[in-house]
Amino acid sequence: MSTESPHDLERNLRNVLHNVARHTTIGGPTPLPSYAPARARASRSRVGIAAAAVTVAALGGASAVGVTLARGGGDTTAASYAQAGPSTTQRAPRANPLAFLAGGRCTAGAETLPPNLSDAARAQIQARLDELCKSLAGLADCKIDTAQAEALVGPLLGDLQSMLAEFGWVKGQLSALADDPALQAQIERWIAAVASGQAPPSLDTVDPALRAKLEALTERLSTQFEALHNSAQAQALVERLKGLERDPRAKELLAQLEQCLPR
């Protein structure tokens, strides 16, 4: 082996290491570790946490819709889900929310969607909202006791909403990340690769500073989720949900709802 210069030594070392690696016996087919399942479980990794971050903002909006729905309707439409808007606390006159939504008030559409959506995305969301409205129209004649539904579900949804409100900071952090020039550049590269039919760039190419920010965000989110999961408040909610499952009134409500669902 030549040792004329440091670079020669490093180059030769690289060659030797790669040659030895080529001589490595890998063994036949690669079995999964015996205690791993044949099919991997659904991803519960930080992907899940990131996905949770993605959905927390939406959930905030969704729970607002749910609470409003359970409380007898209001001005909140399904578009609130897509907008992840602030919670609606105003109480509207009692009415069958399904009939309310289906009776010509299911107007979620272009004017209520976020303004910066592309035409394609707008059309896609609109199509989904139209489908939702169509389904709701089939539920309009449903004889569901909304007062009972409110009594059963409303307080739970209210508590859930207040718990999710603790994750409000995520939205701001995600906004900051989305505005990061490094992320924008990465997205450009990703789109270019996908558009040209190539494999998307690996995460290894992500700017380390950006990755650190993302990791910090997921770490904080993970910690907060864990704390929430272990909190007495969350455990109490879970117990109440279990109790709700056993409640004959809830079972009756579900049975009614099943009958009303479009087939």
Place this chain on the structure above:
Amino acid sequence: MSSTLDRLQGAVPVPVPDPPRALAPYVRELAGDFETVYRRDYAATVRLAHLLSGSNAIAQELAQEAFAQLYQRWDRALEPRAYVRGILVNLCKVHHRRRAVEGRHLPAPPPPMLPPDLDETWQLLSRLSPKRRIALVLRFYEDLSVEQVAAAMGCRVGTAKSLIHRGLESLRQELT
């Protein structure tokens, strides 16, 4: 920026709220399940284990153990490749410690059969301290930066730099 987001919205099939939309590529990139990662990276991990441990016989065992640990910590593995590398480095440190104890009480195992042109440097590498050997393998086989070597070894950047420098210096002295 707006054009980027608009194009991304067209590419993402599911409407999502504004800020998370920009993260969708990463979520998708990360969505590979354990089995995919395992089948993709297993062979490379065995090769790395061979270089880090110096033993082809033990390499598969170490790689299996590394993936088993990765599976148990799948929730925390944002980058599975880097994560399994870190686990492997720790396993190899343990392996070297055990081998050192064994070496004091058992006869040395027969050296592995390799082509003659590789044998000299490979043998010299095995004489380095485990930490120096690991640092050199990570730096010159995995092509990691010094910072990444430090992260994988769980030491300071200065320490990793020193290990690499001293490892190279030891090799140079042995070869001259």
